Amino acid sequence: GDSVTQMEGPVTLSEEAFLTINCTYTATGYPSLFWYVQYPGEGLQLLLKATKADDKGSNKGFEATYRKETTSFHLEKGSVQVSDSAVYFCALRQFSGGYNKLIFGAGTRLAVHP
Amino acid sequence: EAQVTQNPRYLITVTGKKLTVTCSQNMNHEYMSWYRQDPGLGLRQIYYSMNVEVTDKGDVPEGYKVSRKEKRNFPLILESPSPNQTSLYFCASTVTSGSTSYNEQFFGPGTRLTVL
Numbered sequence: 001g002d003s004v005t006q007m008e009g010p011v012t013l014s015e016e017a018f019l020t021i022n023c024t025y026t027a028t029g030y031p032s033l034f035w036y037v038q039y040p041g042e043g044l045q046l047l048l049k050a051t052k053a054d055d056k057g058s059n060k061g062f063e064a065t066y067r068k069e070t071t072s073f074h075l076e077k078g079s080v081q082v083s084d085s086a087v088y089f090c091a092l093r094q095f096s097g098g099y100n101k102l103i104f105g106a107g108t109r110l111a112v113h114p
Numbered sequence: 115e116a117q118v119t120q121n122p123r124y125l126i127t128v129t130g131k132k133l134t135v136t137c138s139q140n141m142n143h144e145y146m147s148w149y150r151q152d153p154g155l156g157l158r159q160i161y162y163s164m165n166v167e168v169t170d171k172g173d174v175p176e177g178y179k180v181s182r183k184e185k186r187n188f189p190l191i192l193e194s195p196s197p198n199q200t201s202l203y204f205c206a207s208t209v210t211s212g213s214t215s216y217n218e219q220f221f222g223p224g225t226r227l228t229v230l
Contacts, residue, residue: 004156043118043204043221044157089156100208102219104156 002027002094006105013080013112021075021108023090032093033066033073034102039086080112116141118222120205126228127195135190135225137205144210146188147172147219148180150201157204163188195229202226
């Protein structure tokens with residue numbers, strides 16, 4: 001079945017460092033892809049999305065490009081801040097049985113230090 | 115303010131003592147869902163509901179029940195909790211899910227359940 005694999009964390013960075021969190025997927029066809037962020041004590045929020053190959057999703061300085069050839073959707077940010085400390089989930093949308101379903105990766109915890 | 119609320123936020127209970135976690139949304143969403151989040155496993159869907167009185171099993175439904183008598187509420191019921199149900203639970207809702215286009219899911223703040 002469809003699945004999402006993320007790099008294991010935690011990822012620990014200093015402020016202003018470059019961030020990459022790897023995400024690869026296995027799916028039938030070309031699903032929509034998402035990054036969700038979970039700040040401490042809160043629910044998940046949609047960070048960005050891409051719906052077709054070569055699309056680039058971006059938000060709050062984060063970017064991810066839908067790479068069909070490598071089945072990847074890596075999250076990047078050029079200069080992280082302490083406020084970016086959170087857990088990041090990669091997910092794909094599966095539409096089957098007449099409804100949409102999100103398949104999540106295991107999550108990657110990011111800790112940014114001053 | 116548009117939101118999904120869950121109660122309680124934290125709960126410690128003992129094996130076998132029935133409990134209910136409530137979920138409510140004020141966005142008139144048709145679709146609601148329950149997930150559990152466990153380390154190394156991400157979020158896994160427990161149950162979902164396409165609309166009032168329409169519910170179905172997700173990937174890990176064993177040991178859980180749900181009901182959808184009103185559009186805004188989708189409680190999660192653990193009839194006889196066991197320690198392997200210790201987890202972080204999230205409720206989510208979206209406008210509708212029966213469409214080929216994607217509608218963003220909105221998540222509640224989570225309920226941390228510990229079963230001793």
